Amino acid sequence: MKEQNTKEPKGWDKEEVKEENKALLQQIYTLQRKLYAEGKRSLLIVMQGMDAAGKDGLTRNLFALASPAWTEVQSFKKPTERESAHHYLWRISKALPKRRNIGVFNRSHYEDILVPSVYGYIDKKAIQKRYEQINNFEKLLVEEGTEVLKFYLNESFEKQEEKLIERTKNPSKFWKHSDGDWETREYWEDFMKVYESIFDKCDTVPWHIIPNDKNWVKLNVAAKLVLKKLQEMDPKLPELDSQRFNK
Helix, strand or coil: CCHHHHCCCCCCCHHHHHHHHHHHHHHHHHHHHHHHHHCCCEEEEEEEECCCCCHHHHHHHHCCCCCHHHEEEEECCCCCHHHHCCCCCHHHHHCCCCCCCEEEEECCCCHHHHHHHHHCCCCHHHHHHHHHHHHHHHHHHHHCCEEEEEEEEECCHHHHHHHHHHHHHCHHHHHHCCHHHHHHHCCHHHHHHHHHHHHHHCCCCCEEEEECCCHHHHHHHHHHHHHHHHHHHCCCCCCCCCCCCCC
């Protein structure tokens, strides 16, 4: 993984960036409101990252100004018995945002490449097929009116350790602690290799590597990408639909 991408760019001023973040979030709010009112398209944000990367926090901060009705958030964990009885994209398809909303996947269909690749419980040929299947799936989403943004929250190995330790020291964060996160951490390099393969092979929709060691940097980079995508979508407020007042 590109370690240099975990830090803020040289010369960035924290207070200036925080002020910029406020303006960015206001602009996102304005366009998200128009997207909801337009009611024709949706935006899906796929967030991937190692444990303690702050996916929940970034989601909360990006859409802090929005109405809860405008945003759909789905977290994907180990498949249930029912989900495992279906194709791996079945549960993903069910969670797609409806037209007019922004959807956020906290982890996603990429877990169905990552986890079996690292732990080796699915045949390698089957995993290779999933790369093409996911490319086709994302292409279909875009063709049908759901734009897709893919974020990898690039946190350094050292920063992750700092956060995991804090979860064992700070009583307000005890609820976040999981012994499993430490076990997964032992496979860090293996996960990084699979991620590099994903970035290379699943590129029908491009990946964006988000510097993740500082929250104000992460928010700034992600907010600019979300805003840019919404500006490209250019949602329009609908005309008044009324026979009485359109006479």
